[in-house]
Amino acid sequence: MLSEQRYKIIMDLLEQEPIVKNNALCKLMSTTRETVRRDLMTLEEKGLLKRIRGGAMKIAKGSAPSAYESFHERKQSQVVYKEHIAKEAVKLIQDGQVVALDSGTTALLLARELKGRFRSLTVVTNSLAITNELAGASGIELIVTGGVYKEDEEAFLSDFASLIFSKIHVDIFFLTTCGISVEAGVTYQRMDEIPVQTKMMKAADCTIAIVDSSKLGVNSLVRMCGIESIAALVTDVGISAEQRRRFEKAGVHVVVAPERSE
Incomplete structure (x- = not known):
């Protein structure tokens, strides 16, 4: 499966649920935890989601990461x-x-x-x-x-x-x-x-x-x-x-x- 296809699956899931779990993504896409982590990191860098323990969560539309975090x-x-x-x-x-x-x-x-x-x-x-x-x-x-x-x-x-x-x-x-x-x-x-x-x-x-x-x-x-x-x-x-x-x-x-x- 191409990376772009995996990205679409992840983002589609986040449209349905506020949080996705690494284990579920591995099973759904028949891929490794390292690949899932790398995909989530890429999507986070693009501002499309936020990684959390064991998975990722949706970022509210219209929100953007602040320039400074305390x-x-x-x-x-x-x-x-x-x-x-x-x-x-x-x-x-x-x-x-x-x-x-x-x-x-x-x-x-x-x-x-x-x-x-x-x-x-x-x-x-x-x-x-x-x-x-x-x-x-x-x-x-x-x-x-x-x-x-x-x-x-x-x-x-x-x-x-x-x-x-x-x-x-x-x-x-x-x-x-x-x-x-x-x-x-x-x-x-x-x-x-x-x-x-x-x-x-x-x-x-x-x-x-x-x-x-x-x-x-x-x-x-x-x-x-x-x-x-x-x-x-x-x-x-x-x-x-x-x-x-x-x-x-x-x-x-x-x-x-x-x-x-x-």
Whole structure:
């Protein structure tokens, strides 16, 4: 079955029901879960539906994705995929290291995975959400940047929040972003998100992007850096073979988090 035929089946179903499930689509179209995920990702990128846990939902006619989504809104999006990514990313950390976590929602899920795993780990963050998550956690020394607090991001932003990074060394910076592509590199929705991430990157030996597959190939408003600044990408099984090939050709090591039972 051609991809265009599958797209039509999916959209026809969404005209009849507000939500479609991955399992039902696999049976209906006699195809794999990976193919269904890739189809839903393509249709979401076109603004035709919204992916949710285990399937997709219809977007109301006349509505359009906003240019900016708050931290709270982003926490509700792609949750299962982000959890898979966090569980895979934590395997890249060793005891005794210093890691930097930015204020992204996938970084928050990674912070949860850190608890109880390490005897001695230092975490540097500008995220109030991560600070609250890790405060008092055994085996974790927590360094908070401070700065100007932005409620809609639950984080400390501005140049002031980045001052500490000229004084410290970071082993791994786990970067989250609104979009990442070989052509445009790492991009964000707003300018004020970039200064802290840039300083984290400069302080780190390597930068690993932890990004769900809905953001792959997406170019947001403001460019932070080129793809050559990213050592590795941890993403979910929604990445296509072509996307993986392009990232790896550009020198980015790609780690795909395996699918877990939903």
